[in-house]
Amino acid sequence: MSNESSRRLVDRRSVLKGVGLSGLTVAGLGGTASARPGRGGGPPGTKGCDVVVPDDEPTVQAGVDAASTGDTVCVRGSGGPYVEQVVVDTSLHLRGVDDPTIRAPSSPAAFAVPESGNEWEPVVFAYGGTESGGVVTGSDAVTVTVSGLEIDGDDRQPDDRSVGVLVRNVSGSVSDTTVRNMGVGGKETFGVIAYGDSSVTVRGNEVREYERTGIGANGDSGTHPAPTVDVVGNTVEAGGGVGEAWGPNGIQIGFGADGTVRDNLVADNRYGDSYDSATSAGVLVFASSGVAVRGNDVRNSDIGVASAAAENNRFVRNRVDEAIVGAYLASVNNNKLVNNELRDENSDLGAVGVLNVGENNKLISNTIAGFDTDIQDVGSDSKVHANRP
Structure with missing residues (x-):
C-alpha cells in the first residue's frame, strides 16, 4: 500500500450569498484485496469490482484504503447504512451496488482547500494534493468516479459548511447518485461541489x-x-421555504469556473416572496464567462435563470415556470437569452419576465407570459427582438 492510499485523515474535523434585485452581494460549493470476489464470481452486481464492501472490508473507508490506484471499490447496499465520512486521495472508482447509503457521522472531519475560504464537512471527499492538519494543498490531481450511491447528510448543521460530495483537483464524474438531507436550518449546506483543477461530469443525480x-x-x-463541469440530466430540489437563512441556488457556476448546464430539472429554490426580496435562482452563473445554460426546466424559484457580473454566457431553450423574475441579467455584457420560455401563469409570483441591467445583451425570440411586466430593460445597447407572449 502506498503512503498516500494508506493515510487516514482523522485529526480535524460562493458562493453567492444573494442576488437581491436592488444590488449584488457575495459572501464570501495499500494493497489489493486478495480475494477479488467480483472478478471471480462474487455477489450479484460486483462483476469487475476489486474490493467489495462489506465482503472484503467492513467500511467504505477501509475499502478505499485497501484499494490500489485505478481499482473499483464496490459498496453493497446489504451492508448499510454506512455511517462514516469517506475520504479518497488516490485514483479509483467508487460504485454502489443495490443503492447503498452512506450517512454523515455526527462529528465529521473538516477540510480546507486553497480555492475556498471556508472549512467543509463533506460526507464524501475526493481530492488531489497533500493533506496536513485538515488543510489540502498542492497541484497533484486524481481521477475519481462516484456512482450509484445514496448520500444522506442526516439533516445535521455544520460548524461552517457541509456538502454531500466535494471534489478538488479531480477528473472524473459523479453520476446516478442521490444526495439528500444536507440540512436546512441556518448553515450553508450543499449537494455536490467542485473546486480546484477539476474536470467533472455531474450526470443523472x-x-x-x-x-x-x-x-x-x-x-x-x-x-x-x-x-x-458538465452538469447534465440531474434533478435538483431545495428543501427550504421562503425566508430561510440562506437563499438557495439550484445550480451555480461561479467565480471563474467554466462548464455547461443542460437538461436538468431544478425546483423550489425560494427565499423571497416579492420582487424586492427575490434572491434565490434556479440556475445562476456568477462572475464566470462562456457558460452555456440550455434545455433546463426550472420551477418555483425567486429567479428562474440568472447571469450576474459576467459576460458571454448563453441561455438557450430553457423553460421557467413560476418565478418572481423569469430571467435576470445583472451587470453583465454580451450575454444571450434566446428561445427561452418564461411563464408564470399558474401563480401570483410573476413580476418581471426578463430584467436586463447589462450592456450589449441579446434578448431574442423568448416566449414570456403571466408576468406583470414582460421585459424591463434598464441597461444599454441591448438587442431586444421578436419576444412574444
Missing part, C-alpha cells in the same frame, strides 16, 4: 434538501485554477 447550493462549481476569481 438527485440532489435534495440543501440550503445553499444543489450542484456547483466555484473558482476563486483567478488566484488558483478553477474547475470545469
Whole structure:
C-alpha cells in the first residue's frame, strides 16, 4: 500500500450569498484485496469490482484504503447504512451496488482547500494534493468516479459548511447518485461541489434538501485554477421555504469556473416572496464567462435563470415556470437569452419576465407570459427582438 492510499485523515474535523434585485452581494460549493470476489464470481452486481464492501472490508473507508490506484471499490447496499465520512486521495472508482447509503457521522472531519475560504464537512471527499492538519494543498490531481450511491447528510448543521460530495483537483464524474438531507436550518449546506483543477461530469443525480447550493462549481476569481463541469440530466430540489437563512441556488457556476448546464430539472429554490426580496435562482452563473445554460426546466424559484457580473454566457431553450423574475441579467455584457420560455401563469409570483441591467445583451425570440411586466430593460445597447407572449 502506498503512503498516500494508506493515510487516514482523522485529526480535524460562493458562493453567492444573494442576488437581491436592488444590488449584488457575495459572501464570501495499500494493497489489493486478495480475494477479488467480483472478478471471480462474487455477489450479484460486483462483476469487475476489486474490493467489495462489506465482503472484503467492513467500511467504505477501509475499502478505499485497501484499494490500489485505478481499482473499483464496490459498496453493497446489504451492508448499510454506512455511517462514516469517506475520504479518497488516490485514483479509483467508487460504485454502489443495490443503492447503498452512506450517512454523515455526527462529528465529521473538516477540510480546507486553497480555492475556498471556508472549512467543509463533506460526507464524501475526493481530492488531489497533500493533506496536513485538515488543510489540502498542492497541484497533484486524481481521477475519481462516484456512482450509484445514496448520500444522506442526516439533516445535521455544520460548524461552517457541509456538502454531500466535494471534489478538488479531480477528473472524473459523479453520476446516478442521490444526495439528500444536507440540512436546512441556518448553515450553508450543499449537494455536490467542485473546486480546484477539476474536470467533472455531474450526470443523472438527485440532489435534495440543501440550503445553499444543489450542484456547483466555484473558482476563486483567478488566484488558483478553477474547475470545469458538465452538469447534465440531474434533478435538483431545495428543501427550504421562503425566508430561510440562506437563499438557495439550484445550480451555480461561479467565480471563474467554466462548464455547461443542460437538461436538468431544478425546483423550489425560494427565499423571497416579492420582487424586492427575490434572491434565490434556479440556475445562476456568477462572475464566470462562456457558460452555456440550455434545455433546463426550472420551477418555483425567486429567479428562474440568472447571469450576474459576467459576460458571454448563453441561455438557450430553457423553460421557467413560476418565478418572481423569469430571467435576470445583472451587470453583465454580451450575454444571450434566446428561445427561452418564461411563464408564470399558474401563480401570483410573476413580476418581471426578463430584467436586463447589462450592456450589449441579446434578448431574442423568448416566449414570456403571466408576468406583470414582460421585459424591463434598464441597461444599454441591448438587442431586444421578436419576444412574444
